[in-house]
Amino acid sequence: MAFLGLRKWGTPIVKPLWPFLAASTVTLYLVAKAQDSGVRSAEYRNDARNPYTAQIAKETIH
Template sequence: MFGLRKFNAPVLKPAGPFIAGGLTVFYLVAKLQGAMIDSEEYRNDPRNPALAAGKKAH
């Protein structure tokens, strides 16, 4: 009754492009956040998390 069926529904194959797109967006957003933290405008801002982590202010 339960367990593997004769005709399994494909899950990963149709979801593959969405998984790849999600990983790409996650990577690009993380890279953009890192670039914004190191930008000249927010480099010495006290709300900058890089200052709390111990990076030196420029």
């Protein structure tokens, strides 16, 4: 018997979605690494539009 549409067992949410969660984690990691390598490339390292110029300059001094 269902009380307000609730059952004795829960509906599986994570179990059928684990491949999508794993793939999105890998994709997010790879996109972040690509962005970081693009920002730190020699072509854009000293560009005035790069928001990480000061941070990169501090790291290269040490």
